[in-house]
Amino acid sequence: MTTTVATAATKPAKPAATDRSVAENRLAWKLVAPAVVLMLLVTAWPMLQALYLSLFRYRLTTPDEREFVGLANYWTALTDGLFWQDLWNTVLIMLVTVAVELVIGFAFAMVMHRIIFARGVMRTSILIPYGIITVVSAFAWQFAFSLSNGFVNGWFSWLPGIGENTNWFGDHWHAMFAIMVAEIWKTTPFMALLLLAGLSQISEDMLEAAKVDGATWWQRLWKVILPNMRAAIMVAVLFRALDAFRIFDNIFVMTRGAQETESSSFLTYRQVIEQFQLGMGSALSVLLFLSVLLLAFLIVKLFKVDLASARGEG
């Protein structure tokens, strides 16, 4: 590393490289190196390993029968209905939970921003779902929806479609609903806090000016508040969407994938850990990684387009 820094510094293309900046560069890399090396060792290297293993038929129970099969594992996965069913479940959970969280989280952020009393109490409460273990929250909701021991049926039996004997884990849509409720409960506070940070950066003068000019509450929301929070909303959506796409804990605890509620993460886990199919599992790992990458790319692109068009309009 030292030699590359030294040669790079003597290149004529960088005439500004003084002794001081070379030393600074070297010190900085010494400080950053442990973190960078660790991150590469634990993520990049295993990912390459997965890429390699995905080309083999490799079952841990019969390691001697390892055999090179090329892209066959990918072909098997991509032509199997289960892969698409699980991907669809994952995408659906992501879309619904993020959309609902955005609305509820924004409402919470508005309340927290405006309220002048008991701010400490509210901050403490909102951090509880954020800090609580996902497995615990999943159990809490599983029990709440439980047929024999849950309070949901009793409390909400006046709603159409819910009765004393509604079995929330008996069919696909009910189970998906229960899983989404657990996910939304746990992660809305995070969304609300990120949106609150965005909200507090909007200048009060601007809102006051809009008010004086006769803008209604609705107009102020759509023309002043939301456009000025675009950066905060983007960060919140990006983080939460990628997090929701990786959903695993809730499904593991609440249904174990029964009633076709399996997610892509759960499928990958099941292949590797429960069935010891390291080759097939690795192919699924690579596909999952690529989906996350594509998703991140799409969200960033989508919002950039939005930003540009908004600026064009303005």
Next chain:
Amino acid sequence: MQQKTGVLHWIGFAAILVWCLLPVAWIFSLSLKPEAEVSAGSAQFLPKDATFANYRSILEDGDFTRALLNSFGIAMIATVLAVIFATLAAYAIARLEFRGKRVVLSMALAIAMFPVVSLVGPLFDMWRTFGLFNTWPGLIIPYMTFTLPLAIWTLSAFFREIPWEMEQAAQVDGATSWQAFRKVIVPLAAPGVFTAAILTFFFAWNEFVLAISLTSTTSARTVPAQMAYFVGPDPFNPPFSLLATASVIVTIPVLIIVLLFQRKIVAGLTSGAVKG
């Protein structure tokens, strides 16, 4: 008009409290229900006959207390190590000019979004080869790695706000470099480092995928993993009240941290994510 918004605020306030606290109250109430009441089916919110018997039996369960010890040990060690590494890196990012800074930051961001399940297969394979499977370091190493991005982002945002000129001012006033660092910089940086530590601890305390994949016995299994396997004698009738009791016990540390440091946690969460 003023009156109306006041009422709306109260409604919003009540809604947030109910949202956040109801499931917690529910799990606590369930933990007080006697096992007999639960296995007979008790669909009401409050226990008919509250008892702390579940707490006694769960704390006498050797597997659960061992899992609690594992959780504490692994989360603590991972937190300390991650914060040390992240502090070094964040200092360099906030204060020094170097080539590749953007690459390091983008890498951290990419890892924050990484699907952890993708690593389960290869890590399972590698850890068995290196003898790290089902050990504390086997979980500590990935936990450190996955919390580094958050810690680096939070800390570099904090460090950028520190008035570093004060260090030189102290030296001009006759302090040695070490004194200037100890007496001026450390007190200014400590809140940020502490916040990063809390967020890291939460992650390690919460983590589940790796905890069930990279352990096989109670020698390294953490509480979330142990709870997922805790079925009791009758698999068709899970011990709801015991699981609820275990849930309450593992939530206590979270509650204490949140009560004491709510302001710091909020600052850390938002500074890392919004100001970047």
